[in-house]
Amino acid sequence: MPSPRTVTSGPELRSPKEPEEPRTAVQRSCRSSSVEERNTHHKDPSRLGLGTLRRAFSRTSQRVSIQTSKEEPGLLRRSSRSLFRSLRRALDEGPTADQPQVTAVPPEPSKAAAGVSRQASTGAGPEDPEPQTEGKSVADLITERQLLAAFEQLWHLETRLVAEKASRAFEQDPTAYARRAMDVCLHYDGLAAEISAIVRETLGSEDVDRDALAELAPVVRAEEEAHPAPPTDGDFLRTPRHWRQHWEDAVRRSAQERVQRAGAGATSATAVGASDLAQLLAALGGVVRRDLQKVRLEVQPAYRATDFPVWEAYLRAFHGAVAQRLQELAREARGCEQLYLLLDWAANVYGSPDFLGAPDLALPTEPLPPLLAPEVWARLESDYTSFLETKITSCFDRILQMEQSRWEATEAPEVLQGLYHAPVSIDIHMLVAEHVKAARAISTELEATTLQICARALGLFVPRLEKAFLESEAVSEPQLGAYINACAELRTSLLARFPGTLKDLEKPLVAATHSFQKHLLQVVQRDMQPLFKVLCTKSWLTQDTLRPLLDKVVNFAHHLEHVTPPLAQEILQEVHRCVVREYLAQALKPRERFRGVERVNGSQKMSLDAQAVSSTFKGLGSEATWLDQAIPCVAEILGETYKDDIRRHLETLIQSYPDIRRDHILAILALCRLGRSRNQSLLQHTQDLLRAETKAGGSEASQDRVLFGEIAVPTSVDVLITCI
Numbered sequence: 001m002p003s004p005r006t007v008t009s010g011p012e013l014r015s016p017k018e019p020e021e022p023r024t025a026v027q028r029s030c031r032s033s034s035v036e037e038r039n040t041h042h043k044d045p046s047r048l049g050l051g052t053l054r055r056a057f058s059r060t061s062q063r064v065s066i067q068t069s070k071e072e073p074g075l076l077r078r079s080s081r082s083l084f085r086s087l088r089r090a091l092d093e094g095p096t097a098d099q100p101q102v103t104a105v106p107p108e109p110s111k112a113a114a115g116v117s118r119q120a121s122t123g124a125g126p127e128d129p130e131p132q133t134e135g136k137s138v139a140d141l142i143t144e145r146q147l148l149a150a151f152e153q154l155w156h157l158e159t160r161l162v163a164e165k166a167s168r169a170f171e172q173d174p175t176a177y178a179r180r181a182m183d184v185c186l187h188y189d190g191l192a193a194e195i196s197a198i199v200r201e202t203l204g205s206e207d208v209d210r211d212a213l214a215e216l217a218p219v220v221r222a223e224e225e226a227h228p229a230p231p232t233d234g235d236f237l238r239t240p241r242h243w244r245q246h247w248e249d250a251v252r253r254s255a256q257e258r259v260q261r262a263g264a265g266a267t268s269a270t271a272v273g274a275s276d277l278a279q280l281l282a283a284l285g286g287v288v289r290r291d292l293q294k295v296r297l298e299v300q301p302a303y304r305a306t307d308f309p310v311w312e313a314y315l316r317a318f319h320g321a322v323a324q325r326l327q328e329l330a331r332e333a334r335g336c337e338q339l340y341l342l343l344d345w346a347a348n349v350y351g352s353p354d355f356l357g358a359p360d361l362a363l364p365t366e367p368l369p370p371l372l373a374p375e376v377w378a379r380l381e382s383d384y385t386s387f388l389e390t391k392i393t394s395c396f397d398r399i400l401q402m403e404q405s406r407w408e409a410t411e412a413p414e415v416l417q418g419l420y421h422a423p424v425s426i427d428i429h430m431l432v433a434e435h436v437k438a439a440r441a442i443s444t445e446l447e448a449t450t451l452q453i454c455a456r457a458l459g460l461f462v463p464r465l466e467k468a469f470l471e472s473e474a475v476s477e478p479q480l481g482a483y484i485n486a487c488a489e490l491r492t493s494l495l496a497r498f499p500g501t502l503k504d505l506e507k508p509l510v511a512a513t514h515s516f517q518k519h520l521l522q523v524v525q526r527d528m529q530p531l532f533k534v535l536c537t538k539s540w541l542t543q544d545t546l547r548p549l550l551d552k553v554v555n556f557a558h559h560l561e562h563v564t565p566p567l568a569q570e571i572l573q574e575v576h577r578c579v580v581r582e583y584l585a586q587a588l589k590p591r592e593r594f595r596g597v598e599r600v601n602g603s604q605k606m607s608l609d610a611q612a613v614s615s616t617f618k619g620l621g622s623e624a625t626w627l628d629q630a631i632p633c634v635a636e637i638l639g640e641t642y643k644d645d646i647r648r649h650l651e652t653l654i655q656s657y658p659d660i661r662r663d664h665i666l667a668i669l670a671l672c673r674l675g676r677s678r679n680q681s682l683l684q685h686t687q688d689l690l691r692a693e694t695k696a697g698g699s700e701a702s703q704d705r706v707l708f709g710e711i712a713v714p715t716s717v718d719v720l721i722t723c724i
Helices: 025-043 050-069 073-093 109-117 138-143 147-166 174-204 210-226 243-261 274-303 310-332 336-349 374-408 423-442 444-470 477-497 503-532 538-542 546-560 565-588 597-620 630-639 645-656 662-672 676-695 717-723
Strands: 414-416 419-421
Touching: 138 147, 138 174, 147 174, 147 210, 174 210, 174 243, 174 274, 210 243, 210 274, 243 274, 243 310, 274 310, 274 336, 310 336, 310 374, 336 374, 336 423, 374 423, 374 444, 419 477, 423 444, 423 477, 444 477, 444 503, 477 503, 477 546, 477 565, 503 546, 503 565, 538 597, 546 565, 546 597, 565 597, 565 630, 565 662, 597 630, 630 645, 630 662, 645 662, 645 676, 662 676
Parallel strands: none
Antiparallel strands: 414 419
């Protein structure tokens, strides 16, 4: 059989997990009144020591409170009787300061009622101080949770006691009033304790005690009407009990207990991992959701009081309890995942309109304070971004490692939608999009910070990838094409999606693209360079030495078909320019000199080669038509038999290619072997044309059309003779 419980007028009954509450206003009033009575006793030796009675009352309250905290909550309904009888016994026996604290053994309810009836109204004889309702004492009514009836009896007793005091009935025994007033206060405190017990049991049990809840609002209002303000004479018996605040405190403690019980296996974030913390937060959300739904649908209607703030009180209580629990977890949170879980739960789970499962149950934003204080929220975001920066950097490191493993495995890039594809592009897109989306769900400020972190990390990653790849042995046309496409995709998608934040990525991406293009051109130039050496030789006059070169170009162009079209066009035009440039370089510094018929044949051969080069690149889609006049002009000058027409060809050459210089003109004239006076006349005329082009800004206007400017012409004997 469970041991009996007691209720104290001192600190409210608490479970071991329940935080200690400050003394109520009633208790402070009782203490204050006791002190006043004790001071009065010292002034008048004829009065008994109320301090002795109060100390006995306090010791009994402490003992009973400790005993009650160790017992089951279900025994609370029987507690008031035991404490009432224990305190009356302590008062009747006159305890001393060194009296041992002995646990009271309560008699049967009928005997308890008889014990109460033995107290005299003046302390001199046996008299029942409690009005009876159908033979039930106040303690019985409280135990049976007939709270309003119990309060009416107490109020009747209080009114009678105050009237007796006013009629000077206690002049012969002043302590009798104190004893009886304290007995009434004790019953008031027992009734308040029962209110706390009802509130505490409401959410803990499956069923709602509607009868008990229906008593709460009327008894609170009755007490407020009975004690509207503190008495002018300072009588602690008539002081307001503040049961409305007591009820709100009970609601708050109940919510704290429920919230702390959720995920009780993990006491702090450091004791759990990210997955365990997610489960803890899910359990916390489930408890709050179920309890608030129960309050709105079952508890609030049971109060039967439209003016009693049941929903608002529970809402504030749970909000405060969740905020306290979340801040405890926030202080212990470590790592990017845990910090994000807390931020996401606060912003998107708890803050969601659908958190309680119904639109009419949505948590209001006002007047509830923020779930996390601004400084706590700012610290969480700061810690999260610090961890996030490290995490994103490590993610880019892993991406580079995966790319290096592909190079070592000599894996050829895939062709997706007709283009070479490098997985690094998808990896980067997913990495940035994942973290930016997650940050956007928290706040726009965190999204902007995350974008900046991704931009910095990506800006450092692109040069690292470029350097590592170009130093590897995996450099090939398909791989270079794949990385050119990856850079282009990052530029067009990421920069277009986040134009303001990621604009600093333009520079490293463009630099990497140009570097990959340059190395791609170097690959084809390295393959073509030996084929240029057989041009403009005597064997060249009788053989089709240009065909192998053009075949190389055509084969290379097949790779460009799998490169992003704008960049592929740039590369194709650059190859076109490279072929024309190297061809002219061989023509202007031939290993063998042509004379007479050979010079004419060489001119015709160059014209045919020019047509072949032009038609080949035109068929490949090159848009660099400005290159088509270079080789034919030199061929016509070389084979011109009417010397005066050379001036016209030179004018066309200078107008079409403003980057041509005097050294190039001398090299061309040296091929023709003209006389001294004619050479001097042509040089003078061309110098005038070059100066005119320079003044007109032709060189600046044609910076993207450099041809002769990249052809180095060595000074030969023939050139010197032509110059002389």
